[in-house]
Amino acid sequence: MPESDALTLPAPFLRWFAEKGWRPRAHQLELLSRAEGGESTLLIAPTGAGKTLAGFLPSLVDLTRRGKIPPGSAFVGIHTLYISPLKALAVDIERNLTKPVSEMGLPVRIENRTGDTPQGKRQRQKLNPPDLLLTTPEQLALLIADGEAERFFKVLRYVVLDELHSLVTSKRGHLLALGLARLRRLAPGLQTIGLSATVAEPMELQRWLVGQPPGERNHAGLITVSGGAKPEISILRGENHVPWAGHSARYAIPDVYAAIKQHGTTLLFVNTRSQAEMLFQELWTINDDNLPIALHHGSLDVAQRRKVEAAMAENRLRAVVATSTLDLGIDWGDVDLVVHVGAPKGASRLAQRIGRANHRMDEPSRAILVPANRFEVMECQAALDANYIGAQDTPPVGRGALDVLAQHVLGMACARPFDAVELHDEITTAAPYADLSWETFERVVDLVATGGYALRTYERYARIRKTKEGLWRVSNPMVAQQYRLNVGTIVESPMLNVRMVKRNARGSLGRGGMPLGKVEEYFLEMLSPGDTFLFSGKVLRFEGIRENECLVSQAFSFDPKVPSYAGGKFPLSTYLAAQVRQMLADPTRRAALPDQVRDWLVLQGDISMLPREDELLIETFPRGSRHYMVSYAFEGRLAHQTLGMLLTRRLDRAGLKPLGFVATDYSLAVWALDDLGAAFRERAPSLAQLFDEDMLGDDLEAWLNESFLLKRTFRTCAVIAGLIDQRHPGKEKTGRQVTVSADLIYDVLRMHEPDHILLEATRNDAAAGLLDIGRLGSMLKRIKGHITHRQLDRISPLAVPVMLEIGRESVHGEAQDFLLTEAAADELINEAMGIGHGAGE
């Protein structure tokens, strides 16, 4: 060991490294020395580079020098706060850190605090804090909203932020940035250490880590660890036919099973819960060797998830099917192979998931990609190319959301009465809120106090009020209680517990039974008693809803009515989309594709054409009694959905009677009663007019206001901002009944106060998120003057995948009434009614 190590590290560390036959890595020492020099630092390193130990080394060294605190000493607050995006990660890190700490015999107490921590332990932690507290952004929000926050964080020296790249891009990141701003005020000497995978814009993270003075940009230091062994990634090449569409990858199950058999431990990643359920079930159908294969996703009961995690850590499993819940930094022990079923949708996400295999930097990870359909074959190939060239597609840090700010403002009032000017100053030190104007801040405070309405009728019900001294304080303790129950930015659709029950001899349902997890209420609304569906790896029979629970029984069937979720929840990344377009345009890039897929593309060339990279291909063709238009924009499902909405409006105005549309990541199909192809040929309207950028003006505005997407976004904003409670004091158990309909509130608010700050926040969110306006805009710009129309007499090979999606998506607005008309018409046709009623008058 070189002498410089000895200079930096206390003796127990040196002994421990020597016993293990290891030596500290350069970046670990570098981070330590910068931290001791008072600098906040961002560490970018690949998985397996010893990032976690690096992050904690400054704290452990500092605490070792401090020594043990004698019993009976005065209160000592938290020394180091570790924040991770996942509860499971916080728990896992505690396990991994406790081991070396006890081996070295360091005088350091480590504890975690998550939503699952029992009340008693939380109370004790407040009275007698550990040195290192491992927690989540939501728990931090609760801690700083506590009256004791000042005392608790007074001597806080380090905040370690794990998986920073994934935290900062979401509203949780905004909440955390605000929390950090408060911590910097409570403990002015505070330093941050950010741990991150490789990202496109490290400067943004460096800025995020430190306080921003007015009008300036401050940045934390940066340490980058490059390298790591190149992963060995392949695309599954089975004997079986790759399907045209769908997301199940059922065709590949035997090959996937064979791969599991050949490896010690395999992690299988999928994009959605339903894919996980299906894959798990399919694997067990052919699991003749009874390999221990488990299932893990966020909707499963906590106890079940913990069991799987523990079994995995002890190497008792051969395979785990998982969704994104686990794709962050949890240490799984020895994973030999990662199988990714379905397209990864983004190169960075893929890199991270693959990083789960072989958590050691010097050994290559092994991964197999299993595309579920032919477009995904191209996408997987593109992702594979991208991983080798280290391409990045992490989304940028967004501007701080106003609903999150409202939640934080209420939290700060719960901690202690605040001065508005001081709080505004504090908030603008957080990078995402650096540009927050005083005027907007005031409107947010007003939103918190009385709902922020122009009609000022709620003054007497205000949640926070200004005291004589000019400080804002909470009106009553119930407000703080309400805040604590509803903290956080993760708003789920209303969920019901799923409970397994048995039918007794008389055929009625028994009580009790095992809880299996949670499902969305909207999903259950579509089920009738007797329907079967897949959940928790079982085929279940829906029995009905009792109070807040969905009752199910074991179904003796292997053919469940599987929930049809359209695609993954992540849209195709811009980078991968561009790669797929290139692949279509360039025959040499297609060389690596399997024969079936190449043949499919050749056939497409014969029947229609393959678009050039910058070209937008539009095909029109008749089918049944409808006329279809398919556009191959490759901009991801969200942007395509928005495009679909806007095009339907325009086609409607042109009198072409559009009936509906369906969007995938790759293309968009619109159908109408009139011959769209003929209309475009006669330039009534021309495709250039139809796809003109001006659709993002008035049409967008008009549609936005009625969009169901906006309603969904509004619900999220209203819950985060505290306008609608997810949970109400004393009513926790009956959340379903107290929840008011956000849709109805949205309608009323839009009608009477369209400029309300929450509607503004909703529109901003929707434009950036669900609508993907930015991406649609750059697409419309790109294809200007490059639209090619092919008028076909039948469906083209490239159109098949999107056409197969028709019928799986729901329609909203106008089209609903159209369908209702049909339903009512059927009524008339079917048979004469037994009672006197008819439609129309």
Added chain:
Amino acid sequence: MHRLLHATSAPATGAFFQARTMVNGIAGICDPLGGLFLPDTRTLVVSDLHLEKGSAFARRGMMLPPYDTLATLRILEAIILRHDPATVISLGDNFHDRRGSAAMPDSFRQMIAAMARGRDWIWINGNHDPDGTSGLPGASMDELRHAGLVFRHEPSMVDGLGEIAGHLHPSATVKRRERFIRRACFATDGSRLLMPAFGVTTGGLDLRHRAMGGLFERERLVAHMLGRDRIYSVRFANLLG
């Protein structure tokens, strides 16, 4: 949204489609704005207005928009203008809570007074507002027998013949080509009728819910669903389920 927009733009007469119905031999018209008109006695029935719901929530710390009362009253104005009833019956849960009617701003009180001018107005008491109304025109009562029908808030489990009731906020879902459309509805089997909720921020309960069990003869049950400017009548058997 449908009723909100329509009520403010719809003329008193003109293009809208209602559904005729019969309850215990009495003719009724289901209006897409959410009210039942009985032409023989020129009686308009509305139910579950839930006025002052926003302020009721605000009092408990949830600052819902204070515009729901106005929006509901505007629709009520529109439907009254359309049918010019001699009698208006509001079937209970007229206010979202006991304090609502006393706490309602005067401007709304005046709107109701203007609507009630020259008409009989009956407030049936509901479970949310069992104490009746204060400072409003008309009479409060728990139940009314009128023109061969019984008007009460909660449907009776023992005596449903000729009953017009509210309380349950019925809604119905149809499935067309894998799509689900859910709307508030009138529900009737010819012997009793359940009213849709009239208040703009009141949600619905599906006709298949067990709370609806035992109220209707399902073979004859029809859901008159509220559409944009017409009623869509669908038999229970053809609803989702």
